[in-house]
Amino acid sequence: MATPVSARLCRLAGRTIAALSVKPRPAVGLRRCFTSTSTGNNLHFRLDEQTAHSSLDLFKKNTGVIYRTMGLDLSHAQDNPARFRDWAVVFGDEKISSGRHYWEVTIKRSQEFRLGVAEALMSREDCIGTNSSSWVFGFAQRKWFAMTNKKIVPVKLVGKPERIGILIDYEAGILGLVDAEKRAIIHTFRVQFKDALCPAFGLWDGELLTHSGLEEPEGLK
Template sequence: MAVSTSSAARLCRLAGRTVTSLTARHRRGVSLPESICYISTSTGSNLQFKLDERTAHSSLDLFKKDTGVIYRMLGLDPSHVQDNPERFRDWAVVFGDEKISSGRHYWEVTVKKSQQFRVGVAEALMSREDCVGTNSSSWVFGYAQRKWFAMTSNKMVPVTLVGKPDRVGILVDYEAGLVGLVDTEKPRIIHSIRVQFKTPICPAFGLWDGDMLTHSGLEEPEGLK
């Protein structure tokens, strides 16, 4: 059963909004351009991407050639971060620098050093005032309070997963409308979100403690459906 909208919103407020997001500067509305320039559009099966610093909230630092992200509680003073409409202002979110408009794609994320995060995909033009999972433009799997959940449109569905793996996979099939959370050891799809994609999407990440490391350019494991 899905968690109520009010409960989901409360958890997102507690888990997602950073200390620096409460300033008047951060509440300022930002309009995205009609077209965001990403490095390329991937249509093959071996999607390869880095994290896009232009989208990263000021509490997030990228490392390991922009494939990893670490959370800083206080972060940078927003006035010291380059001002652009692609950057998330209120939430600790960062996008991958590739957008997907077709095909089947797979990547993995090392999550062993975080206890509070979200991984999945979002529309490339998603509002930078929202958090991934809180609107109809993003589809993510999250971990918080020692529990997994699938989240979109501010509704959370519990995901049955024993323990917390060091690394998880994300499988996306654009035409089939599938976003799957993958057990990398089996491998198998643990839980899937069904959606009808209408615009290009990007790998999307939210992080509120520790760090994460992305692994792209991978072959899809055999046996996933």
């Protein structure tokens, strides 16, 4: 099934996100489909197929995701309240409630994607970055940006690295975008996290491959 027009509007970071007619609703009755809560370092996760939008296919033992122009027929997809039905989003299958964690993402042939974290019970009516329950770094129209609650902040980053890192320190309230090659933080969110979080990904073309269980590069603060 092709991505709905409203979902396409959601991903165009260069347009006014506030103009979207999105009506957030609480994710009432979402089944807790996440495997465990991570409290230490070296977070290990896979992508949670139960949350994946029908246009997203998982591969490589659920560590990678590919966007399909024509996704699954929703009439044949398992009816699951944890699934994103309008937005091309998928969550990781681990929850983060404390600790400092780092993972990386390899980007293949994608010009439109979002990477970050979201509250585990975030409404499936929303797209990551458009509410106060998610914090993401995105790439669209050849430009990087940081986004939360529909607010977009340009991120100065030359080019598009093939591999990017995400650093989170739950207690310190830090979410950082990391240049995996230069081992440097490019942009940082400062957030007072209150609820359990999941790694979150949005994809509208190409592929993403996740690499979890990594040691944090030395020198990041």
